[in-house]
Amino acid sequence: MRNNSFGDNFTITTWGESHGKALGVVIDGVPAGLNLTEDDIQSFLDRRRPGKSKYSTPRNEGDKAIILSGTFDDTTTGCPVSVMIENENQKSRDYSNIANVYRPGHADFTYEEKFGTRDYRGGGRSSGRETASRVIGGAVASKILNELGIEINCYTKSIGKYAITDSKDIHLDEMDNPLNMPNDMVAVQAMDYIDECMKNNDSVGGVVECVIRNTPVGVGEPAFNKLDANLAKAMLSIGAVKGFEMGDGFGVARARGSDNNDEMSYDRGVLFHSNHSGGVLGGISTGQDIVFRVAIKPTPSIGRTQHTIDTYNDEIDINITGRHDPVIVPRAVVVVESMAAITLLDLLMDNMTSRMDYLKKIYNGS
């Protein structure tokens, strides 16, 4: 199956392994007439880059995006935009210590069983490195959304128990810390917590929140391609994500209808008195902010001794050496933002055929 593609109208097809020659993405369905340069893409990729703080691997991936097709004179032509990143660190390291081991919390065992073979170099395609391709797609989708006036903000909401609990405490101008956490005070506490975990050769999880502003009313389809359904798939398709919630999310399980319904009024425009729904009713955008959160698990690669088996079914104890991010959350922020942009744009395009008057607007010149 076309498993490595996402989106029906604006479609990314990603390829590449952690330690192969290169990785990349083919972006199909990019409308013609968009100004697009490698810099547009690079600025997104740089937000994902490791090596920016002590909480991410010092390995300098570089990650230089090269546009191979689909633009002419820095303008998209309507043809597929192919973008590649050459892997710099593909020299033949010695993988003998992990080649035959199933690391706990990793996909080593499931890949081997599914395919009967496995590219064990750095996790192969199950590596978080695969998300670089998604971020390239997200950079293009975001640029298109921006031209339509739509804006996406993603940030770290919590690390372990250290959370920004009140939305009033979200200060987007305080995001420039190693955690991409928009509250300097909570960020400091969270960093202390990470430091402590690092001393114990352990790792931590957290929550990323995403807010999308200025989405027109009407985006999302009634039955299966609900805006929240497609966002949920997009998010759970990111390796370390284990949960998704829209608006009040799991909080609704304890709410009553009288708390949870968003009442409406009108004052030079439709007004909602609250946004428990997270900007989606019946799978369709209400025009309010679209709000969702994802739960991200602790990095599975840890230095502590773990019990596991090898490919010969022998039991062993392993310590995963080498430097690994003690926390995935900060680098996942731009991945969540990218997948959100792709999902939203894809459904915006779907919506363009929802009404006869839209067809007439395009084809009858009225």
Add this chain to the structure above:
Amino acid sequence: MRNNSFGDNFTITTWGESHGKALGVVIDGVPAGLNLTEDDIQSFLDRRRPGKSKYSTPRNEGDKAIILSGTFDDTTTGCPVSVMIENENQKSRDYSNIANVYRPGHADFTYEEKFGTRDYRGGGRSSGRETASRVIGGAVASKILNELGIEINCYTKSIGKYAITDSKDIHLDEMDNPLNMPNDMVAVQAMDYIDECMKNNDSVGGVVECVIRNTPVGVGEPAFNKLDANLAKAMLSIGAVKGFEMGDGFGVARARGSDNNDEMSYDRGVLFHSNHSGGVLGGISTGQDIVFRVAIKPTPSIGRTQHTIDTYNDEIDINITGRHDPVIVPRAVVVVESMAAITLLDLLMDNMTSRMDYLKKIYNGS
């Protein structure tokens, strides 16, 4: 877009509005040679039927499934299985009180804005009644999975704050209560709580949990069609669902890697010491139980006075009269189970082309 279809290999296409002539589903991709009768489907539909307790609408929907195509001598032929339910209650009720009103928590406003028109009778296609079509598809998918030895159990885990918190307290033989909650003691508490809410013309939410046993290792695809990603989409595509979590779910945000990784050993088979992952690593089934939960919001239709606007943008106060379920959760159980079955079967089929030796097994007779 093919929005009303779900699944790439085993595909349901649903149609029908709450108060139209009929509703139904076309199930494409049913393998030939499956014994299938209307009784197989009816037994699933009956689990969804309202009117079974004081917590569901007394309206007797009947919901008699008729197989229109795709079987011959009670055996599937490989052609699409079309199943229809005729609506009995479609007599022209007076809808004038809701025809022009946007009910809070409902999709009235978003449908009207998206399509420029709306079938306001009983919510039209945004009604929970649409899920009957999914349950028909789920009945067929479940029957196929059962023939492969796979078993799915779904149940109410919590209503408001009344929850079965320890998996040891799940007693599947105690599920025969109006809440489909597998613990009689908690169920009694939850029913008292619902009774109290009903007195206040209010509604409540809850959580449904699903456990799938005996899934082979290797089901789910690496990148976008991860087993958990497709389950997340399937679940959020159900109208009232606001959250999804796999295994430990949002709990991982507070966990450490050393807690969260599932260690392995071997004793006449691969063993995991825990199941924090919920049976999925890298999007692929591990062979452990697949475990996930969904959060379901309180019924939006409540008798209490709510403020809203009408289609002329005038503000009004409404009380939604008529009987409505004070809680959606118990009836959602079989819908969650159905969508899980369809999702899993679809990916089981995908996996059949993942290895050269599978192709040879089918085509070279070896």
Add this chain to the structure above:
Amino acid sequence: MRNNSFGDNFTITTWGESHGKALGVVIDGVPAGLNLTEDDIQSFLDRRRPGKSKYSTPRNEGDKAIILSGTFDDTTTGCPVSVMIENENQKSRDYSNIANVYRPGHADFTYEEKFGTRDYRGGGRSSGRETASRVIGGAVASKILNELGIEINCYTKSIGKYAITDSKDIHLDEMDNPLNMPNDMVAVQAMDYIDECMKNNDSVGGVVECVIRNTPVGVGEPAFNKLDANLAKAMLSIGAVKGFEMGDGFGVARARGSDNNDEMSYDRGVLFHSNHSGGVLGGISTGQDIVFRVAIKPTPSIGRTQHTIDTYNDEIDINITGRHDPVIVPRAVVVVESMAAITLLDLLMDNMTSRMDYLKKIYNGS
């Protein structure tokens, strides 16, 4: 796979066997705001109906279309339009003579081998009766195209060697003959030929031509969803079609470039001096008439003695009794027209996201 669906944006999903309870179609992606009644559909279906002349089976199928969902007050709502035809002639005839026989030229053998089972009543799903569902979809697609000013004409171009060879001899006002052949003189010759074949218990083939006027420039996608590629698939998916050609078609194999290129000039609009291309260049509509032809084989059911085998691999001679159309071509005309309408509309919708300024036209109100 979703084999019983056609179209990515405007999608028909067909179901039903020749002698099952009913057959029908779910049409997904119908834009909201289209006026649509059962009469719109019935008028298309009536063009396909048998029993209108001595060249079609006297069986009166009736074929009364019932709209089950997707419209409200005779206007489409954007939800799937489900249409059903109940089979009147499903009484348990005696099929023992064909139940175990592989009729030459029919799909009996291939269905049995593929699925291990077969609905042998009247050919099951391989029956030409399946095309009724397509015609319903075509009626809806055509109505939408008409609102955009696009017009489709299909007709019988040849029966056996009796052909309308010059396009000047196409007289659309002379189509009201049993062959749907727009030239009374050729039609008379062709009917004489059919009469002679009928006397010999034999059947004949022919060619259907289709001309589409007023398609905007730009419909069709560059690589795989070329307008001609999608038309070719649409046509070959009709049971009896064995060939497809666009514009000059197979004639190009003997042409030279200087003959085959269509030169251009300008006079208050772009002008082409000829239309060898059939209105498509690089898979994209040129704005000229879209012209293609399909070859339709002789009815495989003939009264003459034929040698074949049964399901036990025993050789036998059979005579197919009962009345069968001696020629499929006239009834195929509306099927070709329907599939052409669906294909064209589907690509018209695709094209709506091809340019940034189209997105802005819909979403920025400009």
Add this chain to the structure above:
Amino acid sequence: MRNNSFGDNFTITTWGESHGKALGVVIDGVPAGLNLTEDDIQSFLDRRRPGKSKYSTPRNEGDKAIILSGTFDDTTTGCPVSVMIENENQKSRDYSNIANVYRPGHADFTYEEKFGTRDYRGGGRSSGRETASRVIGGAVASKILNELGIEINCYTKSIGKYAITDSKDIHLDEMDNPLNMPNDMVAVQAMDYIDECMKNNDSVGGVVECVIRNTPVGVGEPAFNKLDANLAKAMLSIGAVKGFEMGDGFGVARARGSDNNDEMSYDRGVLFHSNHSGGVLGGISTGQDIVFRVAIKPTPSIGRTQHTIDTYNDEIDINITGRHDPVIVPRAVVVVESMAAITLLDLLMDNMTSRMDYLKKIYNGS
């Protein structure tokens, strides 16, 4: 839309323009465990390479295929296989003479109108060079088919009026001529004809035939994904193809049922007395040879003076200078073969879920 992808299970996504930095393909759905090297791909690409005779452009494209992902130790891993060809001849030539001109028979006009912009360097994505990506996909598909015992032969059947009319005159051991025409005598006549056309600055068309042996019975789906329907789409999606016919093709229009039906008998296996159907009944393979033909138009780029317009709607006369192949047919042979292989493999995979016993064969180990 995902226009640049073909195939549902085995999917190629092609990208790249004639004179961009590179072009390539992502092949998704390659089963794990296939031995695959760059040599496997190169041998296919070399068959398409220009510069091999005086009938193809002397430009040495090189076309060195580089596998960027999806294999490990020369074995496929089940992850997407990305293959790239770097363009060597992308130096900034002077295109001013064609940048603003709509060449007759080319897609210049339609691209410009559709997208509002155009990469005019060498035709951009509408160039025949795009087919190199398809040939890469075809090399992989063919290798898989070969492992299942299936064999594909494609060849030039006619150039202009010089045709191999009798299948007995097909000598596959005589194909090593510049025309890939398996009959030396006809090939010599055809070459004389081409020489004469070249002197007149003109070009010629022809027909390619394809024969596939050893396909199992049962491949192809009943309704829309008929084997012949998908082949038709695959073929018409190749730029210069204007017609497709299966088996007797357009010949059936003049045949009678008694000629056209293939009678059957049995002798240690099912036997057909003839193959008018081309190996497909009801869209499903019969086990006989699959036979089809495509019509290919004369190269549109010719040196003769042609009348056309430019992008300012001014009329001009042009002579297309530079060397162009006087005939596309010989180089199209491997493209037809490649698209046939991809189409067939895709449907072989679809067929793997058509029967309950196939599912049990994979999942129950029986």
